[in-house]
Amino acid sequence: MAPRIRPLTPAELTPGQFALYAAITAGPRAAGPQHFALTAEDGSLRGPFDALLRSPAVGGAQQELGSAIRYRSGLTDRTRELAILLVAAHQHSAFERDAHEAIARALGFTEAELLAIRALDVSGFDECDRIIGRAVIELLDGDVSDATWAAASGSCGIDRFFDLTALVGYYMTLALQLRVFRVE
Structure with a gap:
């Protein structure tokens, strides 16, 4: 199936989208060893992260929850x-x-x-x-x-x-x- 949305490049982002982009690309997901690329060659976010940019308020809360689960929870x-x-x-x-x-x-x-x-x-x-x-x-x-x-x-x-x-x-x-x- 063809993608329903085209990934947004950094140059296309609104200020709210760019703030979320920066939080994702400068946060814990980007630190340490990288087992999969967070961004594509054009700078667009890969995987679910590009979709989060479509609604910075909700996407920001969602990415923060994911960050807490992956990097700050009590799970091994x-x-x-x-x-x-x-x-x-x-x-x-x-x-x-x-x-x-x-x-x-x-x-x-x-x-x-x-x-x-x-x-x-x-x-x-x-x-x-x-x-x-x-x-x-x-x-x-x-x-x-x-x-x-x-x-x-x-x-x-x-x-x-x-x-x-x-x-x-x-x-x-x-x-x-x-x-x-x-x-x-």
Whole structure:
């Protein structure tokens, strides 16, 4: 499917859009190792970030939530990437899968683990990852069972479980936006 919007270059941005662009390109996503390019050769933002520019007030709040989830939550890097990849698999979000598989590989995920995640199969993971993975899969259907709640909140704590629910909701929103705007 063809993209529904053309990415905006920095020269085309309104002052509000440029402020959001600067927050994204100068923030934590741009710092440290880059496992996928944040911008294209013409300076336009890749992935979901260009769509955020269409509404700087909402897009700014959304990118700040994403930044908090990725860089300031209590989730471990491995837990975060496992959860993101399960959302990407469930939502058939190629961009999120490709971008976050690169990060997961850098964290030590194996190709077998990545294939299992694509199939929404966490049965072969260690106990902690299996508990979190099961919780994410249930959250993708809208709720968690009492048994999963007890295991996951006991394993990672209620505060981190809150972070996990926020992550699932945020990445489901991104997957929806990527799909609707036909972002490649």
